[in-house]
Amino acid sequence: MQSFNTTFLNGLRFILALWVALGHFYKYIGGPSFIKIPVIGNIIMTNGPAVDGFMVITGFLMMYHYIKREQEEPPAEKATFGKFWVRRLFRLYPLYFVALIVAYYLFHYNFESVYFNYHYFTGKDAHFSTTYNPATYPGITDLLLHLTFLHGLLPGANTSILGPAWSLSLEMQYYVLFPFLYLLFFKSERIIKNRMVQFIVLSLLAALAVQKLLGTWAGPGKLMDFQAPSLLPYSLHYFLLGMLLAAYNFKRVNRFHLAVWALIVLPFLGPLTVVTILSIVILLFSDQIKMYAHPAISFVVEKIKQLLSGKVAAFGADVSYSLYLIHMILMPGIIRMVITYSPLGKVANALLAVSVFLVANLIISYLLFLFIEKPFITLGKRFVSKLFVKGNVAVSKAAA
Numbered sequence: 349m350q351s352f353n354t355t356f357l358n359g360l361r362f363i364l365a366l367w368v369a370l371g372h373f374y375k376y377i378g379g380p381s382f383i384k385i386p387v388i389g390n391i392i393m394t395n396g397p398a399v400d401g402f403m404v405i406t407g408f409l410m411m412y413h414y415i416k417r418e419q420e421e422p423p424a425e426k427a428t429f430g431k432f433w434v435r436r437l438f439r440l441y442p443l444y445f446v447a448l449i450v451a452y453y454l455f456h457y458n459f460e461s462v463y464f465n466y467h468y469f470t471g472k473d474a475h476f477s478t479t480y481n482p483a484t485y486p487g488i489t490d491l492l493l494h495l496t497f498l499h500g501l502l503p504g505a506n507t508s509i510l511g512p513a514w515s516l517s518l519e520m521q522y523y524v525l526f527p528f529l530y531l532l533f534f535k536s537e538r539i540i541k542n543r544m545v546q547f548i549v550l551s552l553l554a555a556l557a558v559q560k561l562l563g564t565w566a567g568p569g570k571l572m573d574f575q576a577p578s579l580l581p582y583s584l585h586y587f588l589l590g591m592l593l594a595a596y597n598f599k600r601v602n603r604f605h606l607a608v609w610a611l612i613v614l615p616f617l618g619p620l621t622v623v624t625i626l627s628i629v630i631l632l633f634s635d636q637i638k639m640y641a642h643p644a645i646s647f648v649v650e651k652i653k654q655l656l657s658g659k660v661a662a663f664g665a666d667v668s669y670s671l672y673l674i675h676m677i678l679m680p681g682i683i684r685m686v687i688t689y690s691p692l693g694k695v696a697n698a699l700l701a702v703s704v705f706l707v708a709n710l711i712i713s714y715l716l717f718l719f720i721e722k723p724f725i726t727l728g729k730r731f732v733s734k735l736f737v738k739g740n741v742a743v744s745k746a747a748a
């Protein structure tokens with residue numbers, strides 16, 4: 349089985365998580381209503397492409413490891429389904445549960461803080477239409493929906509407690525379907541040949557349909573206003589690209605399939621999303637691209653990959669999930685604390701607040717990784733080993 353160096357994804361995930369966190373920080377202190385940052389400010393606040401990039405990486409990693417394990421864990425076996433789901437649950441749910449409970453009980457304070465902070469920096473009254481919308485204050489039903497990942501299936505509930513949590517419901521929808529998608533579209537060369545182009549087209553049509561009918565962040569659809577794109581059809585084409593990239597590495601699909609995806613899907617994506625996706629593809633296949641690129645370009649790409657693969661990047665990979673989840677919990681209180689106790693002016697306070705915000709997030713995220721994420725990942729592996737391996741041994745003995 350062919351191996352592939354994916355360590356640079358460590359740094360890439362860290363950058364994407366920072367993009368999301370800084371974009372939210374800039375938005376909640378007023379964005380250009382407080383201070384205009386030419387070009388960079390718009391890029392930072394337009395952080396949806398970072399989430400799209402996460403989905404491509406998720407699709408790639410799920411498919412990459414699924415194919416690598418297929419000799420030991422045949423994709424058609426029920427036990428393989430169970431192992432995949434259990435690993436994902438132990439990886440994501442413990443920290444998600446903690447973050448969600450904390451966000452729920454801090455919601456009132458954070459709700460007051462985001463409006464207080466916005467008014468301080470801009471002199472204007474804010475109106476947030478998603479997480480801190482006064483008309484959709486979350487209750488116990490919202491908490492139960494979030495705890496079961498069902499919040500992403502309902503408009504209003506999908507962002508009611510913790511803004512970034514909408515994408516966790518979306519990811520869980522993808523994880524539930526992933527083993528079936530593999531069997532339906534990637535199981536054999538014949539299936540790929542007969543179905544892959546149709547799958548690519550259908551994933552795009554599904555995305556366009558839900559945007560038109562259910563709405564987007566930008567506005568309501570013809571049927572309802574979902575706001576957050578928390579249903580899988582909104583983003584299946586991103587996950588699919590990641591799966592195709594991993595399958596291409598193992599020679600399960602060819603350049604034709606990647607070209608079809610690019611020609612069909614890219615024209616419908618925003619420029620920042622296109623740049624994010626192309627960056628991931630170039631970094632993934634820099635060795636293959638090297639023969640077609642100028643040596644200077646190849647040199648720069650390799651240096652970038654080295655930077656994204658170092659110790660700082662490894663630390664970033666450890667904290668990226670925590671950072672993504674908790675930054676919206678810490679941000680309102682940190683900003684409020686700084687502007688309450690600091691004698692500095694607004695611009696200086698914004699710089700001080702973002703510095704404290706980043707340092708606090710990185711420290712707390714690393715502690716959460718050490719004491720929640722890492723132990724439960726280990727526990728999940730042990731659980732999989734005991735629950736499934738022993739069962740397989742028993743079946744083998746019985747068959748013998």
